[in-house]
Amino acid sequence: MKRSSGTPLRRVLISAVVAAAIAVSIAPAASASAAAATAEDDWFVSPDGSSDYAASAAAAYEFLDGRVDEYCSADGMCLPRSYQGGFFSTPTWEFTSSFLYDDALTVMAYAARGLPDDIRRARSIGDAMLFVQANDPDYSDGRTRASYQPGSLRDGAVEIGSPASFTGNQAWVGMALARLFDITGEQKYLDGAVRLGDWIETNTADTVRAPFGYTGGQDAAGTSFTFKSTEHNIDVTAFFTQLATLTGDTVWADRAAIAEGFIAAMQADDDGHLWTGTNPDGVTTNYYPTPEDPQAWSYLATLDDRYSSSLTWTVDNLHAVDGPYEGPAFSSADVSKVWFEGSGQLALALRARGGEGDAGYVQKILSSVELAQRQAVNGDGRGIVASSSDGLDTGFGDLYYASLHTGATSWYLLAVTGYNPFRLAVDAEPPTTPGTGAPTGMPADAEGGGEALAESGSAAPVGLIAAAAIATAIGAVLLPRRRRARG
Template structure:
């Protein structure tokens, strides 16, 4: 209950929204000790070359972005398609703001004129739903119906207001301001940040930090999440950089200190707290608490968390190599997680990291070509259906904008928690 992954499910619908190995990768132990990791011998050398794969992945995002646009230039890509989410009797089309944020940032990473145009079209939609929210206090919601956007209206399909999702929307708007100089994007990001500060800051129950947000019904979530606080540390740090206001740096430091308090003696980072907001929740141990802490803070203390990940969260599923969502299930590969692990390793750049990141990216490219329910362009969420997150939901092999965007960021070496150098 202390992660934004579960809130990114469509709370209130009966089918759980799901995303994305049992054998430990040969060589993981040597990677954890700093020795070079050989390339995965199971990788298919006929998988697409990186440049071809990247171009195809952007084509996938282009098609999803352009699918649901109104006459005013607002667009909102559906998050999932195919497999579990697209059947003869049911087609799940909602667009998750977390995924939308990643798509925006992936477009700015390449930065071609059409990329920036599409990034702005999604950013305009985020501003639209923020400005037209029935409460109107700066928040955005978990997900929206893109068919409604195409009709020039807003339809909230996921009413929850979860802290991590807020931070990701803010990260996207901050990145758009950095890329375009349009003040409206920074103003929207600041409105989200102020919502987070007003509604989730907890300076009473140690370790201090930020709580989970609000449920669909508007009830406050009182637990604290490592993932959420890592998101906030990156987001508020960007606001400090963009505005010159040190209050955001101070608030980012509070979130980063919470993350530090969640690190265990063996190096891994726990998921957050229980309902009392103080007692550490030690099970399950999620991947993103390891990778996002490293990406969001740049703190070398989380090198130990990455090493723990390589030794404990990696598995194989047929030809695919990569992490599960948590230590509960490593029988399938979570391609989204493989991408942000590859990015964290590339940016750390310790001995063996480049080879290991290459192995993970090779596996994603192979999945792009061959995975169940794929289209040869986008990335499916998991290597095969039914990956158990450990948080009460299953993830599926369906095409996913978020996984595709993370893959592109990993290929580019672009950290979404940090603004690119001018």
């Protein structure tokens, strides 16, 4: 499908910059893992030459740029719409809601590449997150809601789309703000993240009903959900671990350990995959359906080899084929269609694991996403659609559609760049405590882009790497032109 923005020179420049950034993120450097590198470790070159991941990533970033720039306030706060096209766009109706989970992913995708405009756009999203947090029409306790109407920012207002305050969403917004503090050193981002952490602890901690952990959050009326979600507790584990690192307060590490204990309690004894969580009683296990995301996220958040089996289970049980596309489905409820957001998640987790056969499977599912980027129904040649075709049943009362999605696009970029959103650079290494099952053979870029992130409070490495990438890109494009001009 024809791509609608960007001159040929601009597209070549962007592709070259992305290629340089990818080269930085996967550069073996002088490490033990580099010595063990093989041809199978080259994640970004399709064996048959059909997938140009650098050009694909550049186009995906263009898609995100357009979405972020579409709805911005005069003072530069921006929330991108999450979905567009197909089911979400008709002649008489346009769905423009911005889900903060998707927005958090967009922040992470920008951090993965780390160019100056990427950080500027990431900050514009972070500033919008702080604005809606501080100006909730009903609460002043630090929570955020599931989604907002982005156009309201232009009027300096907060218009809520979906009003629930789910625990996992709070954690994702918190991780995005924590990442922005880690990159920029601006205290306001850490303050906002701590407020979200305090809200989670105050309103969802359950150390009465075993297995202990964190419940699902609250509905629009402030009524607490009583179930515990494995996915939410993974999010809390990662978020609280980041807060412990950035604040130096060990209470966050203690709280993260409670959430991590819940994850371990949800692991099946026979095949090692993770159950959904508990039923509303907070005690008994919810066995159906089994979603993909806790399988991949458990490994990414902990880098603990005990969750390696959850990745294997996903490949064996959730693989879907839908026409020319293949990859994981959303859950065991419907394996007839590919959930492209899950493709990015699973590819990133398998890259981190680096086990036998993982490279081939990652190539398979990422090349399928790249194909969908180019030819999927309702696509634009840049963004990634949520599902390979309309009507993917999650099993939780929702459907996914073949509509352009910032979340799916961001997860694809995280997978291509090898950037782990659950871990800060300082927390990127796998556990080394005896008995924790630290993975072996993990790629050097398992945290992904760690070199492109500063230590807390310093953005210098971002600028250095961006400058080097841009210089390389400009030289690659302009030098041949100068040679031709000299005849």
